[in-house]
Amino acid sequence: MEELQIEIGMILQDCNTQIRYRIIFVREGTIILCRMDCSKLGIIPYSLQEVKGLLLNNDWNITPPDGSCVVDYESFSGKLRETFETKRAIVHQVAYRFGPTYLGLFSEKARPQIAEICENIGISRATFWKSVRLYLQGGLDTNALLDRRWTHAKNNFEYTAKTGRPAQYGAASTLIITPEIKSQFDDGIENYQSGRSQSLRSAYNYVMMKYYSVENDTEQGIAVSLLPITERPSFRQFSYYVHNTLTKKDMDIIKTSRREYRNDKRLLLSDSLNGVFGPGDCVEIDEHEADISLVSSVNHKDVIGRPILYFMIDVYTRAIVAFYVSLENNSTLGLTNCLLNLSDDKAKLCQCYGIEIAENAWIPSFLPNRIRCDRGAEYRGK
Structure with a gap:
């Protein structure tokens, strides 16, 4: 019995129902569990002896906490950083007022305090409860508050080889899209946005002539030529970047105007025949x-x-x-x-x-x- 280690962050699983619980408090013969894998916060108190008995009878099993990842919070920027800081401020207030057991969250006295937290931080009650649930289900780990899409962000992965399908005919570009090339593509996007007469092909040619061309002295004068195709981005890479940077709405506005977009693309809830009962009406x-x-x-x-x-x-x-x-x-x-x-x-x-x-x-x-x-x-x- 002495060898059985129960610590905060460990996961208990019911072998019959397969329900998982996260340990969020262990002290003085009491253990507090938070139900996992659900969208509603549930905190359940148990006696430590009862939990140990369930483990010894193999009704429950225990697993160590998930391996925590090291996250550089300073690398966050924009909306991601703002959202994370807001969620972290929520759990800090909750830990200060209702920790370490968090059982007081469900009492009548907690309502005005929760309302005060929401008002001070400027959030809704739904955001409050979701942040608290993720924090407790994650074993009091602030990494659980991160947007899961962040781990799949494209900018966080450095490629070592050119992506995309191989060339079908002859040589092709071998360049990897770097931040420098992205800034060049952004310049091409500005050229594309300069007027509705511009096309993706003309914007691509603009980038090639500005960044991937050389001037040669000839008998007739100075001749401008492009670098070999293997040393410059392909049109497909440029087009892919543009379509991932601009939305369909942005593309429509470029090709028309904001006024035409509002008139032609707006949501129409009815038509001119609404309330018309026949000819001559x-x-x-x-x-x-x-x-x-x-x-x-x-x-x-x-x-x-x-x-x-x-x-x-x-x-x-x-x-x-x-x-x-x-x-x-x-x-x-x-x-x-x-x-x-x-x-x-x-x-x-x-x-x-x-x-x-x-x-x-x-x-x-x-x-x-x-x-x-x-x-x-x-x-x-x-």
Whole structure:
């Protein structure tokens, strides 16, 4: 019995249920366990004699703590460091107020203290309980608070050979992507972002000409040539880096603009037919300046301006039900004449311009229930 060593951080496992527990406190015949492999914090007190009996009867088994890794916290940067420092501040406060048994976490008196910790650090209760659970399940090891994705971070691994599939035809680049090459690629990304006319290929050529070219004196003058393909990054390496640096949203904004992206890529919760019950129920009206200039019929050298086209469209059928052409922009008179055109006989109207159509070829006059428009001055009363 004396040879049985029970220490903080060791793992106890129930042989029947396979449930694992982490030892977080051992003193004066009492042992405190924290259940592992679950998303809810569970702290269970046991007597030391009871646990030893379970171990001697082989109902439970005990394993040493997990091998702790050495982490250079100073190497953290940005969001990773900020998140880790926040979680570490949480467990330090919890250890000071509720340690070493941590049983007081579940008492009524703990609620105001937990609320105070959350308010002082600026976190939610969910973040508080998750940080405490990871800390206790990890055997009071702050490394358990680390984002697990950190161990898979690409920047923490130094390659000794070029990655990626081998070349299928002839020679290929043998360069390993280093921080220096990444900074060159970042310069290429800035060139790619300089305008929507730029392409990945043109940005790659920019990097090659700036960083991987040499100048040679010839009889004709100075000639610029690229380094051999084995001594410069490949286009595939550059393209891979760009797509891992820029998101799809960034790429779309580069190729259009932020305004176009907001208009064309935003989440649409409905459409124009929402609340429209059939033809003639709702119409939309607006005006547009035509992309032509009119000249005087008396003197063709005199430009009189651009015509303003007023259109009324039935929302349900998308059909043009009325129109009017005027030289007055944002005019109540132009809007009124467009409304009057809605009541005109379209067959007779077309005959005035030498066009013959059947009476049922155009939607007949009707009175719409609603009219949609923008907030132009011609639509608002004073």
